[in-house]
Structure formats: C-alpha cells, structure tokens
Amino acid sequence: MPVSTRSKITTEIDLTSTMQQQQHQQQRLRNPHHGLKEKLKTLTLLYEQQKQASSSFKNNNTAMRDKNSITMPNSTVTKTFVLPQPPPSNNNNEHDAKENQNLMLGPDRIVGFSYPRKVTTTTSAIRVPVSNSATVARKLSMAAPAKGNGGEELGKCESRIMVFVRVRPMNKKEKEAGSRCCVRIVNRRDVYLTESANENDYLRLNRVKGRHFTFDASFTDSASQQQVYSTTTSELLEAVLQGRNGSVFCYGATGAGKTYTMLGTVESPGVMVLAIKDLFSKIRQRSCDGSHVVHLSYLEVYNETVRDLLCPGRPLVLREDKQGIVAAGLTQYRASSADEVMALLQQGNQNRTTEPTRANETSSRSHAILQVGVEYRVRDAATMSIVNRVGKLSLIDLAGSERALATDQRTLRSLEGANINRSLLALSSCINALVEGKKHIPYRNSKLTQLLKDSLGGTCNTVMIANISPSSLSFGETQNTVHWADRAKEIRLKVSDADEDQLLMPETETDQAKLVLELQKENRELRMQLARQQQKLLTLEAQALASHSSPTPPPSAATLTTPISAQPSEKRRTKSSFLAGTCFTPESKKKGAELAVKTLQRTVKALEAEIERMKKDHNLQLKQKDDLICELSQKGGKQASTTGEVGKRVATRASNLKEKEPNNGESKSNHRLRSPAPTAKKRSFWDITTNNSPSVTTLNGRKTRSHILSEPTAPPPSMLLQPGFARQKANS
Numbered sequence: 119m120p121v122s123t124r125s126k127i128t129t130e131i132d133l134t135s136t137m138q139q140q141q142h143q144q145q146r147l148r149n150p151h152h153g154l155k156e157k158l159k160t161l162t163l164l165y166e167q168q169k170q171a172s173s174s175f176k177n178n179n180t181a182m183r184d185k186n187s188i189t190m191p192n193s194t195v196t197k198t199f200v201l202p203q204p205p206p207s208n209n210n211n212e213h214d215a216k217e218n219q220n221l222m223l224g225p226d227r228i229v230g231f232s233y234p235r236k237v238t239t240t241t242s243a244i245r246v247p248v249s250n251s252a253t254v255a256r257k258l259s260m261a262a263p264a265k266g267n268g269g270e271e272l273g274k275c276e277s278r279i280m281v282f283v284r285v286r287p288m289n290k291k292e293k294e295a296g297s298r299c300c301v302r303i304v305n306r307r308d309v310y311l312t313e314s315a316n317e318n319d320y321l322r323l324n325r326v327k328g329r330h331f332t333f334d335a336s337f338t339d340s341a342s343q344q345q346v347y348s349t350t351t352s353e354l355l356e357a358v359l360q361g362r363n364g365s366v367f368c369y370g371a372t373g374a375g376k377t378y379t380m381l382g383t384v385e386s387p388g389v390m391v392l393a394i395k396d397l398f399s400k401i402r403q404r405s406c407d408g409s410h411v412v413h414l415s416y417l418e419v420y421n422e423t424v425r426d427l428l429c430p431g432r433p434l435v436l437r438e439d440k441q442g443i444v445a446a447g448l449t450q451y452r453a454s455s456a457d458e459v460m461a462l463l464q465q466g467n468q469n470r471t472t473e474p475t476r477a478n479e480t481s482s483r484s485h486a487i488l489q490v491g492v493e494y495r496v497r498d499a500a501t502m503s504i505v506n507r508v509g510k511l512s513l514i515d516l517a518g519s520e521r522a523l524a525t526d527q528r529t530l531r532s533l534e535g536a537n538i539n540r541s542l543l544a545l546s547s548c549i550n551a552l553v554e555g556k557k558h559i560p561y562r563n564s565k566l567t568q569l570l571k572d573s574l575g576g577t578c579n580t581v582m583i584a585n586i587s588p589s590s591l592s593f594g595e596t597q598n599t600v601h602w603a604d605r606a607k608e609i610r611l612k613v614s615d616a617d618e619d620q621l622l623m624p625e626t627e628t629d630q631a632k633l634v635l636e637l638q639k640e641n642r643e644l645r646m647q648l649a650r651q652q653q654k655l656l657t658l659e660a661q662a663l664a665s666h667s668s669p670t671p672p673p674s675a676a677t678l679t680t681p682i683s684a685q686p687s688e689k690r691r692t693k694s695s696f697l698a699g700t701c702f703t704p705e706s707k708k709k710g711a712e713l714a715v716k717t718l719q720r721t722v723k724a725l726e727a728e729i730e731r732m733k734k735d736h737n738l739q740l741k742q743k744d745d746l747i748c749e750l751s752q753k754g755g756k757q758a759s760t761t762g763e764v765g766k767r768v769a770t771r772a773s774n775l776k777e778k779e780p781n782n783g784e785s786k787s788n789h790r791l792r793s794p795a796p797t798a799k800k801r802s803f804w805d806i807t808t809n810n811s812p813s814v815t816t817l818n819g820r821k822t823r824s825h826i827l828s829e830p831t832a833p834p835p836s837m838l839l840q841p842g843f844a845r846q847k848a849n850s
C-alpha cells in the first residue's frame with residue numbers, strides 16, 4: 119500500500135510563517151512548476167526526517183513523541199514503498215555488514231520486537247532490558263493483555279506466535295551464478311525484499327519495487343547461532359521450566375538454512391543443542407529448589423509416516439488424548455545430562471532421512487521434532503503440598519518447501535518433495551484458517567499439522583524462525599516464506615497457566631474459603647465412594663462366611679431355632695451394620711464367625727429338644743399300649759391260662775418300663791394334656807380288636823409272638839406314631 123504524504127505536507131506548510139506563504143504564492147504565480155518542486159522538496163525533507171528519526175531511535179530506542187516532527191507511519195503494518203534508493207547490489211553486503219554489527223548484542227539483550235516504537239510496560243509480562251534499559255513486553259508468557267503486531271490489543275487470554283527471520287549467507291553456487299542480494303535487514307527487525315533488476319535493464323533500474331515486512335527480530339547472514347538462540351528461544355525455555363509448553367520451528371525453502379539454525383554444526387551448534395545445554399545449566403542452578411526430570415523423544419514425519427528416530431521401527435500412529443496429539447509407542451528417554459541428550463540427538467540424526475538434492479547437499483527429506491519434557495517437583499514449605507509442573511519444549515526442523523525443478527526429478531525425491539509440499543501446504547492452510555479465526559482448522563490434513571496442532575492453536579508459546587536465502591535466484595521462495603511468516607504473526611494463541619498438579623495457594627480469604635469448601639466436598643464424595651466399596655466388600659464377605667461356616671441350616675431347624683419375630687430383626691441388624699459402613703476388619707470377621715456359631719448352637723439345641731419331645735411321645739404311646747394290653751389281658755382272665763404267660767411277660771415288661779420312668783405319673787398327665795393320647799388309645803383299641811385293623815394279625819399272630827420273643831431288643835416303632843394313620847382310621 120503506497121504511503122500518502124499529502125496530509126503531512128499540508129501540516130508542514132501550515133507551520134511556516136505568513137511571510138513565507140506570501141513568498142511562495144508569488145513564486146507559484148511566477149513559476150507553474152513551483153508546486154511540484156516544492157512537493158519534491160517536502161518529500162526530501164520528510165525522507166530526511168524519517169532517516170533522522172530512525173537513527174535517533176537506534177540511539178535512544180525511545181518512542182517518538184516529538185510534536186513538531188512528522189509522525190512516523192506505523193512500521194508494524196506491512197506496506198510497500200517505492201524507495202528513492204538504488205536497487206540492491208552486491209555492494210549491499212557492506213551495508214548489511216554494518217547492520218549486522220548493530221545486531222551483535224550481548225546474549226541477554228533481546229532485540230527486534232514487533233512494536234518497538236510503542237514501548238509497553240505491562241506489569242505481569244516478562245521485561246527484557248534493551249539498549250537503553252527501557253522495558254519491552256515480550257509476549258511469550260503473557261498473562262496480561264498484549265498487543266499484536268499492529269499495536270492492537272490482544273484478548274486477555276491471547277498471545278501470538280513470535281516470528282523471526284534469518285538470512286543465510288550467499289553460497290558459492292549462488293555467487294558463481296552471479297546472483298544479487300534481494301534481502302536487506304534494517305533496524306534488526308525489518309526485512310526489505312527487493313526484486314532484482316538486471317543491471318542492463320535501465321528502464322527498471324530506478325523503479326525497483328521493494329516490499330517491507332516487520333518481524334519480532336530479523337537476523338542478517340552474519341548473526342551468530344548464540345545470538346539467534348538467545349533472542350528466539352532462551353526466554354521460551356524459561357517458560358518451559360515454569361511449566362508451560364513451548365515450540366520453536368524453522369520454516370523456509372530447501373537450502374535456506376533451517377537445519378543449520380536448528381542443529382548447526384560441531385563448531386557452531388544450533389538452537390536444539392544450545393537449548394539443551396541451557397536447559398541443563400538452568401536445572402543445575404535450580405537443583406536446590408526441587409527435583410527436575412527430563413524426558414526426551416525424537417521423531418520424524420517422512421512421506422506422511424511418523425517414525426521414531428531414537429528407536430527406529432514400525433511407523434507410529436498418532437492419537438489424540440488429554441495431552442493433545444501423541445505418537446503412540448514413541449520412545450521417551452530419561453536424560454540426566456546435556457551430554458546424554460547430545461548422544462541421543464546424534465543417534466537420532468543418523469536415523470533421519472537426508473538426501474543430496476540439486477538445491478542442497480544435505481537436504482532433510484523429513485520434518486524432525488525433538489521434544490523435551492521437563493518435570494519439576496518441589497515440596498511447598500507453606501502448604502506442605504507437592505508442586506508438580508510439567509513443561510514441554512518442541513524443537514522442530516521442517517523439511518524445505520521446494521519447486522520440482524529445484525530438486526531431482528527421480529521418482530523417490532519427487533515423491534518426497536510432493537509430500538513435503540503437501541504437508542507445508544496443509545500448514546499454510548492451518549495458518550490461514552487460524553488467522554481468519556475459522557472454527558474448523560484443518561489439522562487433520564497432514565501428520566505434520568496434527569503434530570503442530572498444539573504449537574499453532576493450543577496453549578503453547580510458539581516461535582517461528584523463517585529462513586531465507588539472500589539470493590535473487592531464490593526470490594520467489596524467499597517472498598513466499600516471508601509472506602507466510604508475516605501471516606503467521608497474526609495467529610493468536612491461547613494463554614494458559616502452567617500445568618500444575620498442585621493447587622495454587624489462594625491469595626484472598628474468600629478464595630481460601632472457596633478452596634476449603636471445594637476440598638470438603640471432594641472429601642465427602644471420596645468418603646461416600648469408600649463406604650460404597652466397603653459395603654460391597656462386606657456383602658461379599660458375609661456371603662463367603664455363610665457358605666464356609668456350614669451347609670445351609672435346614673429350614674425347619676431355622677424356623678425352630680429362631681423365633682419368627684426375631685428373624686427380621688436379625689436381618690435388620692445385619693443390614694444396619696452394612697449401612698453403618700462397618701469396616702471389613704478382623705473384628706468384623708470375628709463377629710461374623712461368632713454369629714454363625716451361635717446360629718449353629720441354636721439349631722443343635724432345637725434339634726435336641728425335638729428329639730427329646732419325640733422320645734417322650736414315643737414312650738408315652740408305648741406305655742399306653744402296654745396298659746391297654748394289660749387291661750385286655752385282665753379282662754380275658756379266663757383265657758389267662760393260655761395267655762397268662764404272655765400277659766405276665768407283658769406286665770413284666772410294663773413294670774420294667776415303669777421302673778425306667780420314675781416321673782411316669784407326671785409325664786403321663788403332661789402327655790394327656792398335650793398329646794392326642796385318648797384318641798390314640800381308642801383307636802389303638804380299634805386297631806387291635808377290629809379284624810380290619812392291620813394290627814390284629816400283629817397282636818394275634820406272629821407279630822405278637824415276635825414281640826414277646828424280641829423282648830430283650832428295642833421295641834419296634836409303633837404304628838400309632840405315624841400321624842397319617844390315625845386320621846385314616848377316623849375317616850373310615
């Protein structure tokens with residue numbers, strides 16, 4: 119968008135004296151081109167002032183608030199300028215070198231924020247000292263409202279992706295091909311892209327279009343690895359140690375320097391290595407505070423398959439759980455030192471798919487993701503609770519986007535290239551959807567976007583490093599990369615508190631009261647759960663005891679032993695004890711056993727009493743029978759001569775019975791009251807005298823004899839004792 123200077127010119131003219139105005143008017147009348155000339159003059163003045171302002175900003179790094187000066191256009195908004203300067207040439211390298219010197223800041227100095235001219239001092243944001251020790255709010259771990267690139271207020275729970283650009287040095291091939299530099303870094307954050315014009319193209323030479331982009335920081339080709347790390351990642355690491363998630367990913371065309379930035383070389387290690395070293399040194403510093411556990415995993419996405427780089431094997435499946443997207447079965451190594459991690463990293467890199475292409479000798483054909491999980495545990499002295507924070511740092515080296523012609527035409531390479539491009543396209547679709555605030559973000563379009571879901575749209579502090587080549591030969595790719603990087607700045611991230619298992623200490627009394635109430639409620643629920651479990655256990659135990667202690671008592675015995683009125687109360691007692699939630703303890707076991715024994719004792723007693731009663735009945739009936747026999751024998755005195763002996767013997771037996779039963783009279787009377795003896799007597803008479811009676815033969819025949827003969831043995835059971843028989847007889 120071209121910059122309109124019309125209004126500013128007017129303002130400037132208004133400020134001049136009346137005298138000058140009159141002179142101008144006279145001149146205007148004399149010279150018709152005077153207006154144009156003046157406009158040009160003002161433009162030059164504006165340009166001069168702009169230059170002055172930017173240099174004064176460099177020196178002071180303060181916001182420009184000079185009323186008399188012309189207001190600077192908001193640099194955070196991307197605009198296209200038609201610059202009155204020569205097209206970039208190789209000589210620019212000298213200029214860049216100067217800019218690079220400006221970038222050579224100490225490791226603790228953060229430069230190049232998205233809105234440096236609007237110095238913000240938020241209380242809760244992390245403050246980073248810059249050259250003039252002014253405080254600039256970083257948005258990596260913001261809890262307070264932050265400002266976007268355009269200086270607009272972000273929501274309370276929002277943050278945005280930090281975007282950085284790094285230009286690599288021109289390589290030998292590019293130099294030999296006579297390519298020009300098409301990138302200029304200004305003010306350590308602004309990127310000017312200028313389309314190269316042929317030196318012989320005189321028509322276009324002075325009309326070269328440039329595009330201006332602003333990022334959180336931009337690095338020239340001479341920026342050191344340490345500088346890149348401290349500006350982009352060190353603060354993010356700090357947040358990870360606080361329990362937040364963070365991710366850093368490099369994006370760019372093939373051969374643009376992504377792997378160099380992330381991994382680096384032995385002499386100049388990259389972000390991954392520096393982050394690991396820094397992590398362990400920070401952990402060492404904090405070791406007295408609590409214990410830290412570091413877990414490490416390393417995977418790659420190659421041709422849309424996820425592979426474990428530390429333990430190569432079958433492709434891994436992506437699953438979504440509470441933590442987000444995870445690769446099922448991914449090896450997690452517990453590392454205790456930076457050296458250990460380095461060894462693992464080296465091992466993983468050996469397994470990573472790299473192939474030489476025309477664009478890059480060591481081209482990464484896969485997206486690599488190194489994940490470092492940091493668990494921090496400490497006992498809070500005040501609350502005596504364990505603070506447990508888990509932060510995760512994801513360091514991602516993406517494969518480079520490429521044109522088919524830029525790489526080999528061999529089948530596998532082109533297939534790889536197609537897959538890389540597809541996943542990067544999916545990434546750009548997600549970026550677009552996120553920027554546009556769409557509800558549906560197409561993460562599922564590729565494995566890469568699935569894995570980056572948390573980094574792009576989740577509660578994660580994210581850093582994007584866009585790597586570009588300075589060569590005019592790669593202008594298209596560079597433009598594309600810068601465009602997407604510029605777009606990514608717009609992505610709003612959710613801000614969440616650190617993942618803590620511990621309950622944070624409430625600050626106010628009301629909060630404390632609330633916390634107490636919540637804890638009490640939780641406690642109650644837990645108690646109820648426990649009681650339910652105990653009840654279940656007790657029921658099972660009671661059932662087991664019942665089956666173990668004895669075979670189920672006969673129902674008759676049970677009815678006999680337990681008074682009917684007592685039975686339900688017994689059951690009630692057992693139930694109530696269950697409800698009371700009696701614990702399944704040795705005591706309860708003992709009680710159960712005692713109860714079973716008592717039940718058994720009662721059963722035995724009842725059975726004994728029954729036997730006793732039956733015995734008495736039996737004896738009584740036997741006696742009645744004997745009496746009857748005696749009576750009959752006395753009545754038939756005349757026949758005594760023949761049967762006298764029998765009667766004598768029966769009487770002897772009856773007298774014997776009398777001797778055996780001293781309380782005979784009492785029992786007799788008792789039995790008369792209780793037992794159906796009289797009827798039995800009558801019937802027994804019928805039994806004996808009637809021919810129909812089954813006992814006639816018994817008495818008169820063989821049975822009587824046998825009865826006499828079998829005198830010494832126990833008497834046979836009386837038929838009278840059979841209950842059904844008496845009724846049968848009565849009916850007949």
Ligand SMILES: Nc1ncnc2c1ncn2[C@@H]1O[C@H](COP(=O)(O)OP(=O)(O)OP(=O)(O)O)[C@@H](O)[C@H]1O
Pocket residue numbers: 285286287289339370371372373374375376377378379478480481482483516517518519585
């Ligand atoms: N900042 C830099 N300083 C010095 N050399 C660099 C820099 N950036 C990149 N290089 C060199 O450029 C070459 C290509 O870089 P690199 O392999 O990192 O590219 P890439 O973006 O990872 O490519 P691909 O996507 O194909 O893997 C390497 O030889 C690397 O050493």
